[in-house]
Amino acid sequence: MQQITRELVELLDLSPLGDDHFQGDSEDLGFPHVFGGQVLGQALMAASRTVENRLCHSLHAYFLRPGNHSMPIDYEVQRVRDGGTFSVRRVIARQEGKEILTGSMSFQVAEQGFEHQLDMPETTPPEELKSEQEWGRLLSEQAPRQLREMMTRERPIEIRPVNLVNPFKPEKHPPHHQNWFRAQGPLPDDPVLHRCLLTYASDFTFLGTSLAPHGRSFLSPGMQVASLDHAIWFHDDFRMDEWLLYDKDSPSAGGGRGFNRGNFFTRDGRLVASTTQEALIRERQR
Template sequence: MLEVTRKLVELLDLSPTGDDHFQGDSEDLGFPNVFGGQVLGQALMAASRTVEDRLAHSLHAYFLRPGNHSLPIDYEVQRVRDGGSFSVRRVIARQDGKEILTAAVSFQVAEEGFEHQMDMPSAEGYEGLPSESDYVEKLLPHVPDAMKSKLARNRPVEIRPIDPVNPLKPEKKAPTKQSWLRVQGELPNDPILHRCLLAYASDFTFLGTSLNPHGVTFMSRNMQVASLDHAIWFHREFRIDDWLLYDKDSPSAAGGRGFNRGNFFNRDGVLVASTTQEALIRKRS
């Protein structure tokens, strides 16, 4: 396992602090606040620690306050229900005693049933595509010195965007995005870990889909952007240390909010997970 990947796995490996209470460290990715994907991944891990022989099939979360990346995060798990097939957990994430995220996670025993899925959309293959790190290297001379070290960091999640937007000189585009991604290095055969890492990675490049038609990015002047909520459905087993296509669209933006949808496909075209997110995309005067 690569060192940067090992650190990410350790970030998701929460410390128990009492009955159904856990604590996780925070990482600074150069954003003003804690990266939302980190809190999602840790919340899913906390809930999973309280369930046996069942895997998460859905997560619904609300971001309540910005997180501080210099402080650890405390997670309280509430055991809502354990039925014959499903278990439900409520997770509350806190910093300084204040709630920053609340989530509901549903788990299910393995079960056979009806099968269908939408076809994988056409997309340029990942072979030969530049990674985000390649694009960042070209941007470094044009960003403030204070941001350079964070932008140039080694990244455990390799993202290869298709038709990327220049964050410094964005142009209006259709409300769609596609990227290939994977966690670098070989991971253990732990389906819980793979789910938590997908939750972490699913927040990258997501809300920007709703900014595409407006010719702005999160780096544009006078823009206030933040994730408001996030939902994930896990359909089938997958490995996130192998390439997944993240196909996203934004059907609507209104009221200062942008709505985004996403689907994850493996290299064989199998739909393994879906996401939705509403984001604050406010233009300040």
């Protein structure tokens, strides 16, 4: 495992505070606030710590306030129900006593049942693509000085865009994006960790899908963008240290909000997770 990946795994390894309370550190990725995927991944880890022999199959969360990346985050887990097959947990994330995220997670005992899935869409294999970090080096001269480090820094999750969008010169195109995702270096054989890492990564490059047909990016002047909510359904086991295709589309936008959907596929075409997110995509009036 590379050092930068180990640091991310440690970021998700929360400290117990007793009575189903946990605390996690925050990381500064160069964004104004805490990266939403970090809070989601830590919230899932907190809930998972209170469940035995059951894996998360669905997660639904709302972002309530922007988080401060210079402060730790406290997580309170509420044990809603433990049934014969399913367990439900409610998680509240707080900083300075104020809620920044609330969510519910459902866990299930492994069982067999009917199976079907959508076919994996056609795409370019990751070996033929540049990483976001490589593209960042090529585009860094167009970026303000304070953004150059963010664009070129080492990342624990390698992202390779299939259809690159220049955030400084966005053009209108259909609301459909694809990226390949993979953690840098091998990971432990812990399905909970892999689910938390996918949850963390699923917030990258998601919001921008609904901006694509409008010729805007999160760096466009006058744009106010933020994740409002986030949901994930886990369909099958997977490994985050192997390539996963994140196929995303945005069927609708209106009222200052953009709706996004995504599917994660393995290299051999298995659909292992699905996501949805509504985002604030407001253009400030001049």
